[in-house]
Amino acid sequence: MRIAILDDYQRVAREFADWSRLPPGSELVVFDHHIADPEALASALQSFEVIVLMRERTPFPEALIHWLPHLRLLVTTGGRNASIDLAACRARGITVCGTGSTGAPTAELTWGLILALIKRIPVEDRALRSGRWQTGLTTGLAGKRLGLVGLGKLGTQVARVGLAFGMEVVGWSPNLTDARAAEAGARRVEKRELFATSDILSLHLVLGEHTRGIVGAEELNAMRPEACFINTSRAGLVDEEALLHVLREGRIAGAGLDVFSTEPLPADHPLLSLPHVVLTPHLGYVTRENYAVFYRDALEDILAWRAGAPVRLLT
Secondary structure, eight states, X not given: OEEEXXXXXXXXXXXXXXXXXXXXXXXXXXXXXXXXXXHHHHHHHTTOSEEEEOTTSSOBOHHHHHTOTTOXXXXXXXXXXXXXXXXXXXXXTOEXXXXXXXXXXXXXXHHHHHHHHHTTHHHHHHHHHTTOOOOSOOOOOTTOEEEEEOOSHHHHHHHHHHHHTTOEEEEEOTTOOHHHHHHTTOEEOOHHHHHHHOSEEEEOOOOSTTTTTOBOHHHHHHSOTTOEEEEOSOGGGBOHHHHHHHHHTTSSSEEEESOOSSSSOOTTOGGGGOTTXXXXXXXXXXXXXXXXXXXXXXXXXXXXXXXXXXXXXXX
């Protein structure tokens, strides 16, 4: 059995699971870099029976699956992976399994981006290192309005921190009710009001058919000039060109982004040249605690499948 682990950027996959439990004769190959070219990727993976994905770093569309004749088991870290063509896997008889995860590190990162923006942490760090002292004013949170697009598990955790800072929390999503918002300590408002009145606007929706592009030019142009926009969910929720436009024009105060339409982010991407944007390389799930669960469960998935009793099935 040949097993590939993809996109192990931090080179830690072997550390977080006891791969010696694999059946004798198994070969484990770890790829520590991203292979973006489809032909090169298909060529590199052609001989593997089992492939372990790190979330959605490497998409698995039907075209790629077609070129992997030996593939029998696909394991993705996490409980869902929108970049896998599950129908194509079913048609080929490929088993697809997921893993568990821990806590809500994405909610923590959301607050890291918010604080980095309003407290000017990256800007003042760079200034201090170049010999300058206190180059601008920061902003307080108490009394400000936190607007959340989505009040599920992650949105609720972000809301609780906002309440602890003394913020007013409001929320909107297509199916949000007044009662559900109140459970999270928030008040439901209409979409237009959410964007037009929030000081901090943060997205916490699952990307799907009905949420793709849910934040467009109309919503972004409705935001206040002093407002900050945060996205730690999925880039596909937002019209990226519209976001670039309001940032370039100074229509909003800034943005904190952890997700992008192309990942890894190209070196010439226009976001990298904007000074009032804080960027992180899709770190929302990248914690030691999460990785320990991801790779432990991935190994269990492989062993269970090999024994004829697959677990955590996604197909």
